[in-house]
Amino acid sequence: MTASPARRFYKKVAVTGTAAPFSVTLDERSLRTPLKRELDLPTKRLAEAVASEWAAQAEKIDPHSMPYTKLANTAVDRVTSDRERIMSEIVDFAGSDLVCYRAEKPRDLIERQSRAWQPVLDWARATFAAEFLVTEGIVHIEQPSRSLGAMRDYLGGKSPWALTALHNMTTLTGSALIAAMACDGAILPAEAWLAAHVDEDWQIEQWGSDEEARHRRDYRKREFDICLRFCELSR
Incomplete structure (x- = not known):
């Protein structure tokens, strides 16, 4: 009841x-x-x-x-009381981050991914002073421990408020790097959301979408925007 x-x-x-x-x-x-x-x-x-x-x-x-x-x-x-676990979950996402897995074909999708995701990797390199490796296909690639350690150090400097927003944004997008870049104000919210949905948008262009999928995406978008605004308000 x-x-x-x-x-x-x-x-x-x-x-x-x-x-x-x-x-x-x-x-x-x-x-x-x-x-x-x-x-x-x-x-x-x-x-x-x-x-x-x-x-x-x-x-x-x-x-x-x-x-x-x-x-x-x-x-x-x-x-506040469980920040180590929250940080570990975000780092785990970074270990298999969306932006590190590129399509093998077609050329149009490859180019879209590069345009949307390379700026995220460039930001991560400048912010963490570490590289995140990129591969083609979906077979897992091990990220350098130094890079994941740098990501953890970055998260260690965040407040519980920012970590809360970052954790939610990471699970909503599948990318800890996009979430971190957005929460730091280094990418426009709309660009961050589109970067997280390059593959999905390409699939929609090819095959269309259904109403239920649109509702789910609209809901996730609202949640993402709220979390991003929460991150901004907490600074």
């Missing part, structure tokens, strides 16, 4: 704090996570985004309409 939505139990929503951490209060009581931890937020902009979600609730609270609150809760309750 599905639980009934909770009724709105507060009248006033506010952001408190003059410097980090910032808090969101409901009738002057600080917002807490599902694990009852205080939801301390790193920037006023992120606190305002969370507060806006709570202020927008009607008679009944709809958690699905509060993505920034959900991500913030995840950062505090999961990522």
